[in-house]
Amino acid sequence: MSDAVWVLGTSMTRFGRYPELDAVDLASRACMDALADGGVTIHDMDVMGAGTLFQSQTGMGQRVQKQIGQTGIPVYNVTNACATGATAIRTVYLSIKAGEAQMGLAFGVEQMGKMGLLRGGAKAEEKVFQAAGRYGAVTGVDGILGTETMPGVFAQAGMEYACDYDGVGFEQFARVAYKNHQHSTLNPLAQYRKEFSMEEIMGSPVQSYPNTLLMCCPTGDGAAAVVLVSEERLRSMPAEVQKRAVKISASVLTSDPWVESGQVQPDVNTLTRNAAAQAYETAGIGPEDLDLVELHDCFATAELIHYDNLGLCEPGGAGEFIDSGGPFRDGRTPVNVSGGLISKGHPIGATGVANVYEVTTHLRGEAGDRQIEGAKVGLTHVIGLGSACGIHILEKAA
Amino acid sequence: MTQEATEVVEIPTQLPIVDYLRIGDDPHLAANECAGCQARYFDRRNACARCGKEEFRSVRVADDATLRSFSVVYRAAPGIPVPYVSAIVLTDDGTSVRANVVGLDDPMKAELGMRLRFTTFTCGTDDNGTDCVAFGYAAA
Numbered sequence: 001m002s003d004a005v006w007v008l009g010t011s012m013t014r015f016g017r018y019p020e021l022d023a024v025d026l027a028s029r030a031c032m033d034a035l036a037d038g039g040v041t042i043h044d045m046d047v048m049g050a051g052t053l054f055q056s057q058t059g060m061g062q063r064v065q066k067q068i069g070q071t072g073i074p075v076y077n078v079t080n081a082c083a084t085g086a087t088a089i090r091t092v093y094l095s096i097k098a099g100e101a102q103m104g105l106a107f108g109v110e111q112m113g114k115m116g117l118l119r120g121g122a123k124a125e126e127k128v129f130q131a132a133g134r135y136g137a138v139t140g141v142d143g144i145l146g147t148e149t150m151p152g153v154f155a156q157a158g159m160e161y162a163c164d165y166d167g168v169g170f171e172q173f174a175r176v177a178y179k180n181h182q183h184s185t186l187n188p189l190a191q192y193r194k195e196f197s198m199e200e201i202m203g204s205p206v207q208s209y210p211n212t213l214l215m216c217c218p219t220g221d222g223a224a225a226v227v228l229v230s231e232e233r234l235r236s237m238p239a240e241v242q243k244r245a246v247k248i249s250a251s252v253l254t255s256d257p258w259v260e261s262g263q264v265q266p267d268v269n270t271l272t273r274n275a276a277a278q279a280y281e282t283a284g285i286g287p288e289d290l291d292l293v294e295l296h297d298c299f300a301t302a303e304l305i306h307y308d309n310l311g312l313c314e315p316g317g318a319g320e321f322i323d324s325g326g327p328f329r330d331g332r333t334p335v336n337v338s339g340g341l342i343s344k345g346h347p348i349g350a351t352g353v354a355n356v357y358e359v360t361t362h363l364r365g366e367a368g369d370r371q372i373e374g375a376k377v378g379l380t381h382v383i384g385l386g387s388a389c390g391i392h393i394l395e396k397a398a
Numbered sequence: 399m400t401q402e403a404t405e406v407v408e409i410p411t412q413l414p415i416v417d418y419l420r421i422g423d424d425p426h427l428a429a430n431e432c433a434g435c436q437a438r439y440f441d442r443r444n445a446c447a448r449c450g451k452e453e454f455r456s457v458r459v460a461d462d463a464t465l466r467s468f469s470v471v472y473r474a475a476p477g478i479p480v481p482y483v484s485a486i487v488l489t490d491d492g493t494s495v496r497a498n499v500v501g502l503d504d505p506m507k508a509e510l511g512m513r514l515r516f517t518t519f520t521c522g523t524d525d526n527g528t529d530c531v532a533f534g535y536a537a538a
Binding site: 117120127128129131134135136137138139141142143144145146147149151152155156157159160162163205206207208209210211258260261262263264265 | 413414416417418437438440442447448465467469471472473475478479480482484485486488492493494495496497506510521524525526530532533534
């Protein structure tokens with residue numbers, strides 16, 4: 001018998017703004033729905049993985065248990081920047097792999113509201129300059145020694161690729177956003193569902209060139225959950241349950257290895273490449289076998305470079321890949337058919353679970369209007385700055 | 399009888415914005431270089447993140463550089479003047495530095511691959527009259 005781990009149930013709330021609810025409400029809703037989707041209850045769970053970034057010190061897992069069932073199982077409250085959700089899944093995955101659990105629940109949640117621009121501190125007027133911190137800074141350096149804002153950091157990641165390879169510029173980055181906004185019109189769970197023209201995208205207010213407003217993900221609220229089960233336990237379940245289960249062919253988490261520029265610019269490339277190589281090898285597939293990919297498009301500039309990092313295009317060929325329609329839903333490898341972070345939304349802790357929900361739903365043939373017909377294999381990818389990369393490869397039940 | 403000691407605090411006329419900026423007659427950046435593999439760090443490290451060696455020496459970073467990547471930032475936190483050109487430059491001795499490209503009359507004139515040279519400027523003054531000296535890169 002294989003020791004594979006399977007997705008038994010999954011759910012997500014629509015991403016958006018829920019001022020009338022709190023994060024515990026959102027997470028509990030996603031958890032209850034995921035359990036029901038798998039035909040099980042919290043009383044069947046042996047372990048729980050709980051992911052949130054901004055409420056990471058609040059005992060989120062235990063707070064959700066108080067809403068849905070306190071059974072005394074171990075809870076791992078995890079945080080790993082934007083890879084938080086994927087990390088929560090992996091804690092449950094590893095528990096099952098280790099033989100300590102047969103079934104477990106992982107969720108990710110975030111309630112961000114309208115936080116606005118992330119990172120980059122407001123400039124304070126120092127009364128008296130005094131060196132502080134690891135660099136002995138006497139004042140805030142954001143805006144003086146480069147940018148610390150997310151749209152800027154990811155703009156630079158994309159522009160570095162443009163420096164190294166031809167055929168990549170403002171228009172190619174804008175086309176990524178064009179695609180994802182277009183895709184989101186088919187997804188009822190997306191925060192935004194509006195199509196924009198290339199002119200509207202390129203003409204929207206520049207945040208950090210080349211990222212305009214419509215090329216940046218919004219902040220928002222939402223939750224997603226998955227129920228994982230061991231192969232052994234799955235085989236004891238009814239045939240119709242087994243049929244809807246989706247196999248996790250690879251679950252990988254990497255951190256950023258040393259690169260020369262890493263101390264001044266977070267490296268989102270090397271750890272993605274390492275994770276992808278490891279995931280493809282474990283799953284015994286290549287990028288050409290993927291029917292859909294949900295990758296970390298926090299900004300349009302980020303998505304483009306991950307085409308190359310995940311091997312979806314020829315080395316250096318990300319510009320050509322988007323220009324030729326490769327990642328559109330009718331293209332060679334559909335990317336972010338959910339609308340991606342750019343339009344589906346990015347409640348940070350939920351993101352790495354929501355993309356597993358998305359791919360699972362397609363592999364089950366239950367994605368409705370946005371279904372990628374005949375999808376058998378899909379990949380999910382998240383990046384947390386600092387850095388952490390989570391990749392899962394999912395396969396339809398044989 | 400006791401005599402009270404009077405402590406004289408000398409107020410500096412200038413302070414560097416970060417401690418890896420050396421100011422004075424010959425302003426430049428200084429890095430902690432690994433004695434084993436020459437990896438460079440602007441902060442202190444317990445061991446080299448690349449090779450693990452625990453010995454470092456202070457080295458001067460080259461002034462001449464190439465623009466590897468940039469973003470023209472139009473939206474920033476309150477109080478930060480925009481637009482500005484945030485950049486990752488690669489110095490001629492192979493060190494990546496994050497700083498602004500300064501001195502362009504139009505920020506959109508920044509070009510990937512352009513040649514740059516290290517420069518310093520005053521970016522503020524505190525209540526003691528001490529200037530904060532920052533660094534950037536100007537078109538060469």
